[in-house]
Amino acid sequence: MKYTEEHEWLRVEDDLVVVGITEYAATQLGDVVFVELPEEGLEVVKDDEVVVIESVKAASDILAPLDGEIVEVNTALTDNPGLVNEDPTGAAWFFKMKLEDMSAMDDLLDEAAYKALIE
Amino acid sequence: MAEDLNRLPLHALHAELGGKFVPFAGYEMAVQYADGVMAEHLWCREKAGLFDVSHMGQVLLPPDQAQALEALVPVDVLDLEVGRQRYGFFTNDDGGIMDDLMIARRDGDLFLVVNAACKAADIAHLRAHLGGVQPVEGRALLALQGPLAEAALTRMVPDAAAMRFMDVAVMVWQGAELWLSRSGYTGEDGFEISLPVENAEAFARALLEMQEVAPIGLGARDSLRLEAGLPLYGQDLSPEISPIEARLGWAVSKARRADGTRAGGFPGAPRILAEMAGGALRKRVGLRPEGRAPMRAGVPLFADAEGGPGIGVVTSGGFGPSVGGPIAMGLIDSVVPDGAMIYGEVRGKRLPAAQVAMPFYKKTYKR
Incomplete structure (x- = not known):
């Protein structure tokens, strides 16, 4: 698993990467009540705002972690946004991407670096 | 957190309860505790929630100032019976709302509760028009709200059971004088309790030890009042909005x-x-x-x-x-x-x- 400074996790699954937010981010957000997902097939550039997530406290954006194409979104979150709090690193993945360049993953944080970031 | 924020008298208790602090109206306040806004909100609707609203302003007026107070609020203060309170607002010359408040008539004085963000301005406004304005020092203000609030509070203060909505009363708990009102801002039955700071922690802990009582932060306080359709000063009420526009x-x-x-x-x-x-x-x-x-x-x-x-x-x-x-x-x-x-x-x-x-x-x- 790799991480961004924006508190996203990325997990490689065959030739795709699955993206979600970390447990730390989910706790900081509080109870999530709304998730707006991008359309499948959307081409994104790193730092594009791709997901809107609203908690009982505030709205936040999830940014594209790297360049690529959104190939699948987790529609379960639309009906059950609370999944983000229940299982942020499992069932509450947001989208799957086909990266422009798989080697860009190497520049992301590893688990130790991410842990250091949030401590 | 900024140095110039005030802390509530029970700050250490809020921290011990897992409070997550945010700045609000010049105070460092718990927006939520460990369980989060959603769980706290639902708890208050089903059981009893304890809120620390000590940031709000408490003010005493001599009883002969009722008529002078009527010159600042569109409320019948003269005929307000002893032991009752009314909701009202300070209006400005343009017909907007300067603050909303509770006005209680007690045996021997008038007791006002005003919003934290407005209290300095309210006290100056009162002093400009009234005599004997006395801001209350050294008293915390707690609210116990929810369908089980009466059951919880009456274990400590049995006489509170006789109070009806918008009644006010003075009662004693372990030697401490409690100023009670049967009211709140959550859409639930409940009480607001003004009490000496030195007794507040013991009082709050005694309530929190009860199975049906949990602490509730500002986040759920806001969602509870919103669901109850109650306007919040600074958002739904302002100097530019008249009480009639606000449907008050x-x-x-x-x-x-x-x-x-x-x-x-x-x-x-x-x-x-x-x-x-x-x-x-x-x-x-x-x-x-x-x-x-x-x-x-x-x-x-x-x-x-x-x-x-x-x-x-x-x-x-x-x-x-x-x-x-x-x-x-x-x-x-x-x-x-x-x-x-x-x-x-x-x-x-x-x-x-x-x-x-x-x-x-x-x-x-x-x-």
């Missing part, structure tokens, strides 16, 4: 209305009484956005799904945990028909929102 005409006492025995005589009376008779240009409405996207304060409102001029703005909005969806209050042009579908522009998209009657969630006050 019910709180203008009969004696102070145009056909009353002491008609007018408060700041902004010409505008406020004219609006009571002929209507106001704007109105506060309840909104139930379709779908799940919350419409928060500041979202512009439109009559049409596309084009057309703006008709107003969302003044408070978020997710209603007991409603199970987004809810909001808006201030809109009165020409928009009641019940017409309107549209809020969220992230560039106009989303439909139904105008609905408030409260969004039904009250269970003990009358």
Whole structure:
């Protein structure tokens, strides 16, 4: 698993990467009540705002972690946004991407670096 | 956290309970505890929630100042019976609201509770017009709200069971003088309790030890009052919004209305009484956005799904945990028909929102 400074996790699954937010981010957000997902097939550039997530406290954006194409979104979150709090690193993945360049993953944080970031 | 924030007397207890602190009205306050806003909200609706609202202003006035106070508020203070309180607001010369407050008549004085953000201005305003204004020092203010609030409180203060909605009373617990009112701002039955700071922690801990009582932070306080359709000063009420626009005409006492025995005589009376008779240009409405996207304060409102001029703005909005969806209050042009579908522009998209009657969630006050 790799991480961004924006508190996203990325997990490689065959030739795709699955993206979600970390447990730390989910706790900081509080109870999530709304998730707006991008359309499948959307081409994104790193730092594009791709997901809107609203908690009982505030709205936040999830940014594209790297360049690529959104190939699948987790529609379960639309009906059950609370999944983000229940299982942020499992069932509450947001989208799957086909990266422009798989080697860009190497520049992301590893688990130790991410842990250091949030401590 | 900024150095110039004040801390509440029970700050250490809030920290011990897992409070997550945010700045609010100049105070460092717990927005939530370990369980989070949603769980705290639902707990208060089902059981009993303990709130620390010690940031609010408490003020005493001599009883002979009732008439002078009437010159600042459109409320019947003279005929307010001992042991009762009324909701009201300080109005300005333009007919806007400077603050909303509770006015209690007690045996020997008048007791006011005002908003934290306004308390310095309110006290200056009172002092400019009244004598003997005495800000209360050294007393905390707690609120115990929810259907089990009476059961919990009466274990400690049995006589509180006799109080009805908007009653006030002085009772004693372990030598400490409690100033009780049966009221609150959650849409639930409950009590507000002013007590000496030195007794507040023991009192709060005694309540929190009870199975049905949990601490509730500012986040759930906001969602509870929003679901109850209660306007918040600084968002839904302001110096630019009249009480009639805010649909608080019910709180203008009969004696102070145009056909009353002491008609007018408060700041902004010409505008406020004219609006009571002929209507106001704007109105506060309840909104139930379709779908799940919350419409928060500041979202512009439109009559049409596309084009057309703006008709107003969302003044408070978020997710209603007991409603199970987004809810909001808006201030809109009165020409928009009641019940017409309107549209809020969220992230560039106009989303439909139904105008609905408030409260969004039904009250269970003990009358």
